[in-house]
Amino acid sequence: MCSRYCIDDYEVYMQKNLDAPMPWIGMYIAAASALCSLAMAFDAFNGFRTKKFWFPCKYFSLNAASLTLLGVAMKLTVDLTSSMMGLNDKIATVSSLVLISTAMCNFVTSLACMDNNECLLNLTALGILVFTIAGNVCIHNQQTSDVLDDQVVLAEEMATTIFMLLLFAILCSWSVAVPTTRRYIESKYLHKHKIALDEGGESSTGKFSIEELRVIVKKYWVMVEIGSPQFVMARSAISGTCGVMCLLLALGLGEAHVRLSLLYKAFRRTGSNYKWSIDWILIIQSTGVVLGSVAPLWRWFIAARFNICKTGQKSWSQKLKIEIYWTSRLVDWKEKPLSVQIRHHNCRKLLHDAKRLALNICIRVQILLVRVSKLVLLISSTCASAVFLCFHRIEKLNTYGTRALNDTRDLESGAEVELELSRYVLLLEGEAELPKKILTNICKEVDKLFQKGRSNRPKSLIDLLDMSGNFSGVREFDNNEVPSLHSQEPPNCWSLPVVTLTSIAISLPNIENHKVKRLLHGVSEGLSVRNLD
Template structure:
């Protein structure tokens, strides 16, 4: 906007004037693209942005008209005068429409959120995603699609983007772009003898004109498509409503202004008469704003209706409109209908079948992106788990505690500790170790996701941090507590010696902490340093394995490595049974502004974990059949 506000330079060249016009057109184009972003703003943020933008645009318009007055006495000053004035008027109207759209944002958010909560209750009652059913993954996929349609149709940006004011901004964006195109074609042809540039900007004017023209061309695409799609859909509905219904101004357009009008004054004024005068003045001003808002809405609806009639006439010349209506109505044939999960404002036209299909296709693409990133190493590891016995076997109650209170466990800490032990075993090839590390790395991605979303009170943050610290050292450096697991100093000749060394190091770490720290921190395990928490876990798990070794026959390193791998698989499998719960949690447990982002994450996670959920689903089904079979056998014996 440097050129339109520069009053110090008299720009008489033909390209100089075109560059000023392109700057004004680019400003209108930017505002048309900016309009849907109003939905993502909070009320105060929106007010500040619009105030700043309004001051900026009014300043530009004022400088443009001052510049026009300055150069009226120059020869050939009217070469692009009409285009400058027209572009400035359209720019001011764009700001007015932007403010009109901003007024409905708080009311629209409240209405959509209320509608979303009602729909959420219906979805929760209709579909119960649980284990033990061959269709659990299919139900989960359907539920994600339903929540996706709710999130996308109820997105504040999308609500603003499909409003009549946004449609009108598309028309204005097209008009400004055509104004620039007309000026660029007409001026060089009509004024062939005029100088191209005649100002202090010299050769840079050419680059400014080219770059801004490209910006206008690209920026016009999105607003134009919004207008065209709305006009096509509206053209198929012409005649379905009465004239009165077509131009009905819904309550949400003026509800915020009426609330401001009827609310008490925010200022404390002592004198009763003066307070009454100020309040009446406020009511008078806001009544005027309500009237302007109604006129703007009616004008926008008229623009949409005229656009629809125009598009219908154009389409009638090239193809049969009935064919378009039929093809649009057949878009959803053969697939589940999600139209009843679309969130709409009061009196808003339903989404076209084509738009709804595009919304559903988008979530399918996200699920497919997740499928392409499936964790193959983790899946192979989970196949080793037959049941969930490893969850109770990794820590024996017979092991004496190093403190009066034991820190609680999370899913990831025992997995990381068991992996550290497995890597430290002698006579284990690097190939096996690397495969286990890769599988555990993929499993920890889901485990951390589950821990973060399932645990609401945040009590296990220190336990999760301990797992993270240990895993960084293990994955990157093959170390535990800065002790290299691959060196001969830590590895014993047998796995029992190695386990005992790890146990002694862990016990010493916890004991030193108890003797060197005040009693308050020692008594509450959640306040322990992460290294002490990790050491306590290592001590208990190594002692549990050594205790089990006394009862069993002597195992070779490969057998113990396989046993630890199965234990890790059991723990991860038990943890991952919460994946469906996390996906559903991410679908609906977020604010309206973050809902779309959270739903994208849920869709990708569903794609990444589909095969994992199917494996665990089959295991649950087999366990249920086995349990039923044992019950039947017991009944026959009785």
């Protein structure tokens, strides 16, 4: 008996020692959640600062770093050994699930900037994390099904898990369409580029007036901005559905906070091994959900605004039509012969039929997801049409007020320029026309850059160009073939040869210091202009 008591005391003592650092592990989870939340907040702030309301992913995209942080932040959902008996413990498990779903909504546009291999690797890693979390949630609920206290957030946990799996399916669905949409946008860009060259008269004289050069810059600026892969993704039906799901998830977390606080007042606040750190995890993750919901909701707004332009012009069947770029890649895979060489005819035929069956299922799932996304976007844009109409009326009033103050001739010339630039908008098949407000904002952005260049003239760069005798080397270096809009390294990158030549020039002996400094200042200003965002 004495030995058994000693063993029991020893096990209690060991368990107490093992549980001692758990609050600090909880703070580690809170820190990872805070980093994810801050990255999503910085993306939202950057979108507002640059007036790119499709919120391109700059700080928080689908990569190894963000997945590692999410894996740490999701420890509560994969911990099957700790008893989460406190009220905040239970809400924290829901907030963890909502946080990863919100992060996946923010990941959507970043897929548009990845190549095929990078996209496959990142989605595979995300899938492992998502299915691990879903499996652990199901196991935990199954093992604790007889305990009433562990079932108070069952509905929220299961609903959030289903949403998480649906969001992963949506990410996979969009990743299949990304290469086709890239090729489509790129082909339209090449076509518009040829039109811009023909209209500019570059082949005859090669010289432009300042006003002609200003219009040409605006043409290419419009093509690059509208044809941006992340903007193409942000205005799609998939992005709108992610925004709706993000809103529902945030509301579900808020409901869990209110319901559990009202119905289970007698519960203790914390009852797990994480102790006081659970409060920090809950506060940080709930704040992260709020901050992370900004970008998906604004993308939903952008997608609805695009879609509302065509709601009354087509029938329902046309509105829900599935464009070919959604399924063309899957169809190509289905028709492509097997790369594995199998000599046995029956085995080869069986494997080929299995592949066709699997891809037929994938095609049907893809069509279902896209059609449901289009339906969700159509319903949301129809319901929000009254709101958009109010905004449109207010914009009209502001426009009339502006016309009363400004010169009529300037407005007419600006309208003519915008009408000309509208021909250079790059849209996918089936997309609505670009709202005039977006095109106007793009033109204003270019005008601001022109004004900034006027006020902050690069004097050293101008002096450097004035000393240049001719630009024959530029013509030799330049290439008539336009590189892909989405290539990470264009064939002719100006920065590296300019920096290399500058390094050689300043390393030559017997060169006066003031000339070296002038050259460095001129090149520095040129590089800053080239890298201007």
